[in-house]
Amino acid sequence: MDSFVITEVQESRYDRHHLIDWWEQNTLKGSKVLVAGAGALGNEVLKNLALLGVGNITVIDFDTVSVTNLTRSVLFRESDIGLPKVEVARQRVLEINPEIQIQAIHSDLEFGLGIGDVRAHDVIIGCLDSVNARYCINQLAYRAGIPWINGGIGVAEGEVSFFDPNTEAACYECSISNQMWERRNQRYSCQGLKRNIPDVAMPTTAPA
Numbered sequence: 001m002d003s004f005v006i007t008e009v010q011e012s013r014y015d016r017h018h019l020i021d022w023w024e025q026n027t028l029k030g031s032k033v034l035v036a037g038a039g040a041l042g043n044e045v046l047k048n049l050a051l052l053g054v055g056n057i058t059v060i061d062f063d064t065v066s067v068t069n070l071t072r073s074v075l076f077r078e079s080d081i082g083l084p085k086v087e088v089a090r091q092r093v094l095e096i097n098p099e100i101q102i103q104a105i106h107s108d109l110e111f112g113l114g115i116g117d118v119r120a121h122d123v124i125i126g127c128l129d130s131v132n133a134r135y136c137i138n139q140l141a142y143r144a145g146i147p148w149i150n151g152g153i154g155v156a157e158g159e160v161s162f163f164d165p166n167t168e169a170a171c172y173e174c175s176i177s178n179q180m181w182e183r184r185n186q187r188y189s190c191q192g193l194k195r196n197i198p199d200v201a202m203p204t205t206a207p208a
Contacts, residue, residue, distance in 0.1 A: 029053055030055055032120060033054055033121060033122065034125070034146075035125050036059075036061075036109060036125070036126045039063070039085070039129065041127035042059065042089070043089065045151070047093070050097040056101045057101070057103070058102070058117075058121065059086050059104055061086045061106070064085060065083050068201075072206045087106065109133055109136045124137060124146055131176065141165060147164040154202070
């Protein structure tokens with residue numbers, strides 16, 4: 001029996017997206033998304049943004065890849081240990097989808113982003129693991145007038161919330177409890193300088 005061979009297949013990367021009658025691939029291509037955090041959750045968000053074809057991505061994180069990241073971070077390999085997370089993530093995202101643009105900022109949120117940098121984006125996705133970082137991105141988002149999505153993961157659960165400075169709804173700061181304020185204040189002196197207090201590792205797994 002002769003084998004059936006398909007020749008000259010001209011299949012677009014996004015053909016399956018176009019089968020969805022309400023889908024607007026050009027809107028995604030023109031979108032600008034700022035991803036804050038390149039850890040486990042940031043890896044998943046960056047991977048999915050690349051698969052979807054979001055055209056312009058900026059990712060910011062001050063950390064480097066450690067061996068503990070390898071159990072939860074799809075973009076990192078053992079050979080990446082010690083390298084900036086954002087640089088490794090940028091390379092892997094471009095391997096997934098070379099048609100998009102991605103900028104990596106290896107810096108702390110408090111110092112690496114200005115209001116103009118934030119305002120250049122359509123939305124911020126927070127993939128952060130501390131109250132301090134979420135507080136910072138909330139301040140930047142509201143000053144720039146840009147909506148942001150807050151994501152978090154735990155042992156076997158996840159959290160997603162949406163904050164829009166263009167509405168009268170509560171912001172992230174409104175949701176900070178007294179206990180959370182106490183934890184945040186422990187990291188800062190009365191002059192507003194950050195104390196060198198090691199971060200507490202959060203228990204989690206890849207499925208979360």
